[in-house]
Amino acid sequence: MHSRLPIAVAPAQHETAASYVTRLATLHGMPFGELWQQVSRPRTPESQARFIAADRLAAVTGIPEEH
Numbered sequence: 001m002h003s004r005l006p007i008a009v010a011p012a013q014h015e016t017a018a019s020y021v022t023r024l025a026t027l028h029g030m031p032f033g034e035l036w037q038q039v040s041r042p043r044t045p046e047s048q049a050r051f052i053a054a055d056r057l058a059a060v061t062g063i064p065e066e067h
Contacts, residue, residue: 004060005024005028005060005062007027008062011063017052020057021036021039024060
């Protein structure tokens with residue numbers, strides 16, 4: 001599984017998931033694509049399109065899925 005990011009930061013009120021992932025990547029000095037791969041899943045097995053997976057985002061941020 002993916003390791004937790006060292007800086008704990010919650011999403012801002014009404015922040016989109018994509019904006020949150022972008023902010024996390026910037027804060028941690030990592031490319032967006034690297035973090036995106038860790039917190040997303042392919043839409044279908046053969047698809048290049050991905051969606052944010054709440055369980056993966058929770059795992060790397062330490063913030064429960066329901067938040």
